[in-house]
Each structure stands twice: as structure tokens, then as C-alpha cells.
Amino acid sequence: MEKKRCAYSECGGPMNLPRAGARFCSSKCRVYAHRSEKRFPAEMTARERWVRRTESKRPVTVSGRPASSTDSRTWASFETARKSSVGAGMGFVLGGGIGCYDFDHCFENGHLADWAVEAIRAIPERVIFSELSQSSDGVHVFVEAAEGPGRKIRDGRNIERYTAGRYIAVTGRRFKL
Numbered sequence: 001m002e003k004k005r006c007a008y009s010e011c012g013g014p015m016n017l018p019r020a021g022a023r024f025c026s027s028k029c030r031v032y033a034h035r036s037e038k039r040f041p042a043e044m045t046a047r048e049r050w051v052r053r054t055e056s057k058r059p060v061t062v063s064g065r066p067a068s069s070t071d072s073r074t075w076a077s078f079e080t081a082r083k084s085s086v087g088a089g090m091g092f093v094l095g096g097g098i099g100c101y102d103f104d105h106c107f108e109n110g111h112l113a114d115w116a117v118e119a120i121r122a123i124p125e126r127v128i129f130s131e132l133s134q135s136s137d138g139v140h141v142f143v144e145a146a147e148g149p150g151r152k153i154r155d156g157r158n159i160e161r162y163t164a165g166r167y168i169a170v171t172g173r174r175f176k177l
């Protein structure tokens with residue numbers, strides 16, 4: 001059993017003297033977390049494809065058992081996952097028409113790298129939601145996409161595209177080009 005952490009993904013700090021059922025280390029974290037969770041679009045929140053995740057980014061169920069991105073019995077509704085105090089944040093399981101481009105290490109001196117700007121602009125699918133990754137060094141671009149095999153582009157860049165069988169550790173920190 002991992003030690004309980006603040007459920008606001010940007011904090012993830014230890015819970016000092018946690019009350020039973022408490023999810024956040026402070027009221028500040030609670031307010032910030034609720035703000036970012038509200039940013040997910042209905043297209044995502046309406047689906048029962050949500051999990052919790054540990055600090056080490058393993059997906060877990062709302063009751064703390066290992067979750068699988070290929071076993072829908074381990075997923076939950078957005079509200080159930082959001083209210084859960086398990087782990088260090090939320091995850092969204094790709095599939096059912098929603099895929100994601102995962103851009104890693106795409107910032108240089110606080111600015112989105114040119115290759116990433118070009119790649120994001122060139123995304124052919126309809127974009128559903130874009131957010132900063134937990135490290136703030138990456139971007140997730142959720143798109144409307146049929147399920148299919150994943151793709152990695154690693155010619156000096158770091159882009160992965162998945163449409164099924166994967167989950168994304170989400171932050172809700174909206175990102176705009």
C-alpha cells in the first residue's frame with residue numbers, strides 16, 4: 001500500500017495528519033484540483049474510462065487495486081474517479097473513439113519547441129482537449145480517432161500516438177498553442 005498523497009496532481013505531497021476520506025493536503029490544493037478537473041470536456045467526462053494512478057504512474061482502480069487499460073471492469077465514471085482519494089491523480093483510458101498524441105520533453109527554455117508546434121498544427125484529427133503533462137514538460141493532445149495500433153515517432157523528437165490499450169495520466173491543465 002503506497003502512502004497517501006495529495007490528490008492534486010501538481011502537488012502530490014504527503015498528507016500530514018490526514019482525516020479519513022481527505023483527498024488533499026490543503027484547502028488550496030482542493031480548490032486548484034477542482035478547477036483543473038472541471039476543464040475536461042464532456043466528451044471525456046461522459047465516458048466510463050477513468051482510473052486512478054499512483055505516483056509512479058501505475059493505473060489503479062478507485063478501490064486501489066491494479067487497473068488495466070484493456071479491462072473495462074477496472075475503469076470508472078469520471079465522477080467516481082474524481083471523488084476517489086486513491087493514488088495521486090486521475091487517468092483516462094484511450095479507446096472508444098478517443099486517442100491521444102503524447103509529446104514528451106517538448107519545451108525548450110519554457111517555450112514549446114518548434115518541432116512540437118509544427119507537429120501539433122499538423123494533427124489531422126479533430127482535437128478534443130489539450131493539456132500539459134504532469135512534469136509540465138510534455139503535452140497531451142486528445143483527438144477523435146478510431147482504435148488502432150500505437151505509433152512512436154522518435155527521430156530526434158518524442159511523439160507517441162495511441163488510440164487504445166493505453167491510459168494517459170491526466171492533469172486537466174489546459175494547453176493552447
Ligand SMILES: [Zn+2]
Nearest residue numbers: 006011025029
Ligand atoms: Zn497538496
